[in-house]
Amino acid sequence: MAFVALDTNQTSTRMVPCMRAQGITAIGRYYTRNRSNPKILKPDEARALSAAGIRIWPVYQIRHRLRADFSAIKGKQEAEDALDYAQHVIGQPAGSAIYFSADFDATEADVSIAIRPHFEAIAAAFERAGRPYRIGVYSSGAVCRTLLDAGLVQLTWLSQSTGFRGTAQFNASRRWNILQGMPVRHFCNFDDDVDPDQLNLELPDFGGFLLGQAAQPQAVADAVAPAMAPAADAAPAELDFPAAPSFPGQPLHRGQFGSASVKAVQNRLNELRFGPLVVDGDFGEGTQNAVFHFQARNSTPNGQPLQITGEVDAATWAALFGPGAVFNSADFDRNASIRQLVIDIAASQIGVVEQPRGSNRGPEVDVYIRTAGLDPTTDSFPWCVCFLYWVFNQAAKIKGIENPLPKTAGVIALWTLARRTDAQIVHKSEVSAQTVKPGMIFALDLGGGKGHAGLVIEVSGDNIVTIEGNTNPGGSSDGFGVFRRDARPLSNSVLLGYLDFCEP
Template sequence: MAIGALDTSQNSTNRIGCMRAQGITAIGRYYTRNRSNPKILKVDEARRLSDAGIAIWPVYQNRHRQAGDFSAIKGKQEAEDALDYAKNVINQPAGSGIYFSADFDATQAVFDNSIRPHFEAIVAAFAADGNRYRIGIYSSGAVCKALLAAGLVQLTWLSQSSGFRGTPDFKASRRWNILQALPLSGFCNFDDDVDPDTINTDISDFGGFLVGQVATPQPFVVAEAAAAPAAPEFAAMPAFPGRPLQRGEFGSDDVKRVQERLNDVGFGPVAPDKDFGQVTQNAVFHFQARNSAPDGKPLPIDGVVDSSTWAALFGPGAVFSTAAFDPNKPMRDLVIDIAASQIGVVEQPRGSNRGPEVDVFIRTTGLDPSEASFPWCVCFLYWVFAQAAKIKGKENPLPKTAGVIVLWQLARHTEAQVVHKSEVSDQTVKPGMIFALDLGGGHGHAGLVIEVRGDHVITIEGNTNPGGSSDGFGVFRRDARPLTTGVLLGYLDFCEI
């Protein structure tokens, strides 16, 4: 296999001669916080690569594989760390690029709440340094597209994970500077696999540098401070159906999703016919043999799509696991944590009251989402409390219903605390309560209170939207719902039953 560029976490010094003989002209190497980390690019390696004419593109990565790795504070710290190492240790020439990693399949909510603020802070830190270097991103197609559209990066390096959100479309757009391919074993006697890369010759350059040479200056356009968040259409991954899928299952939409995903990630061709037959089983065998579970453990090679194989196919966010939550937390905290974990779940298609995750919420209340279009705000709450109750080892305290008005009526016959509209204040309402609205004609809306701030509450709601219109299509946090309104029935507290 002839390749012209590669990236590796290994020191390449002793392989430079082989790489040149094999036609390598560029290499991706790491900057990181821990300067004793063996994967970090060292001064001698950078000089020897440069002397051999092999351009370097650095990527700053400490972990960056989950939402908690990103914040405005961390972005500022990491940018300053990367700038210091580039300028004062490697002597990286001005005008070249530094990539930052988001090495996972981020959702729209994670992008909006974590990744975007992180990169806004990076842009500010680079600007304070005089925009000496350009900023790049290594990630999924959706994240690359969103950051590029927001003016927060100039360079994009598209991850090899073809199943990540937006990656096939961004790859086809050829807006990437670097395209990563699947790992290659045994190249130039590297101890571990290396990743081949393609440099996009349609774009002027990719931010690479040679120590001692001046890079081509490139203007950096800083995003406007008031720019609206990018909307890159992050597709929601289908939720695990709650049971293993295996050979002999026929006419199943879940099987079809698996078949389509196997094709997307290169383990087809499999006809998406909804029937789990021999061809589908063989493709699952092949996938399990070549992949690991999200926790790094080997997948069972049994041809059965259980939760671990589903998570490997679609990403860990597609499988809800109660193991991720602390059973010692009070019920009140658990329901808030679980509800927050679902922020970003959206209907597929929008406006349908359907979707893989939405269907799970609806089915929990005993309804079949294929039979009718069901508003699902209460279904979401019932599911949240069901998961929290499971963690605490008790029964779901909510009455089993999908209706807001029915929930309000039934709650009065349970041990739930009921706070009527006339009793509402910032002293009687507290986090973990459910608000209930009567919208007339038997219709209503409900959501979970996560904080009380004076005359308004902060909530997490299903079948809503982030802007406040009547077009409810997902699970979102709402920051300015009034504590009381004319259509309010009141608040219900099931957390201490």
């Protein structure tokens, strides 16, 4: 695949000679609030790229994957930080551009409530600063078109996510300045994938710069519409299945009628093939017999036999829906760091096993899978990343923050999506006992789109101690439970690297 532009979250200095030899003329790199983040463009890298004639277009990103990441206040803060870094650290020439990301499939409500006020604040901050740079957006077609039509941005970079709202139409309109392609591997010895990009020859000015050279911006596309209309082929909202219902606080028993909790139990018993039951919320003889049957054949999350009472107490509820359903945050220290919380919460799940083994199902496993946005009744899903997402989700709830992990069930997808978050990424070539620390996630690429991931809880010499889901005591990537592994090598031939979603 031939291309002349690319974007990456990796420092590119040592790859400059290769990129130049391969005909690369432009590169997208990151600005972000955390100046120690390894993905950020540094002055020495900017100088090396400029000396080679490779133009740079920077994108400012602090996660930017949820509506909550956008507001007028955050827009003002991010604009001021981007201006400071561009002017006083990089020395970015006036007249070039800084892009700001909105890296998710935003709805019309997301745009009107959060994204548009965010970019209005960015535009106002640039205006107060004397318009030293033009403003670009990296996002879906719908967001690019809306902000361009509103005059809040002058340049657009269309995301590679072709299923996002309005992307097909905006691509066809040719109003984009940069079009992102799907990742490619092993380019110029980058440790990770890079994204090839297409520069629009009809709008050749994309805001890139070379240090020491004045920018000479050309005209950009005129606005053609005042507001965003829902795209005719807008992708449907992602089907999101709720996590397990919470235990109602008191046992359920025969004789209760019209109970939402009883309905949840009846649904669950049907899913686990202890029915068929009519899901009507009435706890009658049929429901009681199904509960008897379930209790006789199952155990508590910690492996103890269930009491066969015919009532659904907390232990039976946890066996039905998994420990997440009766997860007690009081068992964990709210003042602990999120790094410590994820380790403690993961440790609390050691011993969870599939029911039956080899099924990718079970009360707890189903909770992990549902929390990651999948329905375990529709297919057999590998769940190592689902387990990690659930662990971080519980820790985030305790801390009162958004889950820092991208919502995905795939290892390769997690690795790819992490590049667009604030996660600290330790690539394979950077791995050592000094760069890897507890709370990080290791990621393995097993080929064919398959992978395996787990949580580091200790670094010991050339080995790591881990807690992993969908494994077994021997370390299988397709095992049957949650286990602690005491001697996984720090690096191996299939390692992608380590991801740190925890606070420093």
